[in-house]
Amino acid sequence: MINPKVIERLILYRRSLLMDGEARSGQIYSHEMAVLAGVSAPQVRRDVMAIGYSGSPITGYDRQALLRALGEMIDPPEPESVALVGVGDIGRGILHYFQGRRPRLAIAALFDKDPDKVNRVIHGCRSYPVEEIARVVPSLKIRVAIISVPGFAAQDVADRLVNAGVRGILNYAPIRLKLPEGIYIENRDVILSLEKIAYFARQT
Amino acid sequence: MINPKVIERLILYRRSLLMDGEARSGQIYSHEMAVLAGVSAPQVRRDVMAIGYSGSPITGYDRQALLRALGEMIDPPEPESVALVGVGDIGRGILHYFQGRRPRLAIAALFDKDPDKVNRVIHGCRSYPVEEIARVVPSLKIRVAIISVPGFAAQDVADRLVNAGVRGILNYAPIRLKLPEGIYIENRDVILSLEKIAYFARQT
DNA sequence: AGGATTTTGTTCTTTATTTCACAAAAAATC
């Protein structure tokens, strides 16, 4: 199992390769990738090693083969469904932004507490009451969820999701969720981020 | 200067204290704070030490005094203005969500390229064309910015912001910005986050 | 008042992550 920081950089490398103006085919050196991704060259080599792909001295890495190896690591083998809980400002923003961006990763179900927001189709996606998580999440084989509900509701929602089979959570609510071992969580609290950035922005 | 991980936890501690059901006044132990914030007790003590506040053996920390010390570190001495560039789905979501949540931190100006979105008032906030960054950002003394424009436009926007005096950036665009030393940046790319979470969610 | 107990502040270990540096390999050049 690869560690989170490495996975993050691998995703970054793939995107750098795809977005790089140069031809999609041909060779690329670790130090070129390093510049594209904003990391050091030894870091690139070590990370690439981690996925079992090998370049060759002098010619470097083959773009196509490397992209294939990265894809095998990063892309879900089959299309993966994501649940989004909390169709408020942040939730809708993410829904509109994300939908259709990744071929094998799509938001497939929405959940909310508000009766006015449920049993509708929002941006092509059906919305359910949160009580339906236990039924809908397993039936769609959902293992990834986004939480964008107010802080006071987040722990309850997280518990429901985990009980329904979710194994990874992207949390926008401003609290630290208490979850069992083995559930992967990433916190994306906007307020905390801005306070942190404001702190560093005013140092000097 | 305190390092980013410590600052993040300090912000977390403060929020934990504020949200804790117990009385706002009275004492609290490092191990209680540790539970609230989801970190270890020695970590709490070390972090608290970093801001120069001291508790006392047996009685622990004084909630009020600790909150005051945390606030002095975290809160801007005077109200701080934030710029938001890119009034798309993510940008609007953040604007609606964030506005009014922190007393001394507010989004004060919006920027966009789209002529239909500029020179308007959106959620109580004036919007300008990106060309106006050079004029508006210094005039409002803005040092913190949020970038929520498409990837291809992000580097240009970032350069404009930095030239106009911005020192900290919260970046939602899916690229790694190249910035001069001393500019603090935090990347919050939704697609990358979801790919990462999906990877760990499917490792059984 | 004196001992027991509990919690902080802090040093010392441990663990994780990154960078350095160089041997091995392969293309290019002579």
Added chain:
DNA sequence: GATTTTTTGTGAAATAAAGAACAAAATCCT
């Protein structure tokens, strides 16, 4: 074909971060 050059793969060193452990201090209890 031999030599030079350049780049990968990776062990070793350096750096950073977290945890364990304990002395010092202060309350509580008898």
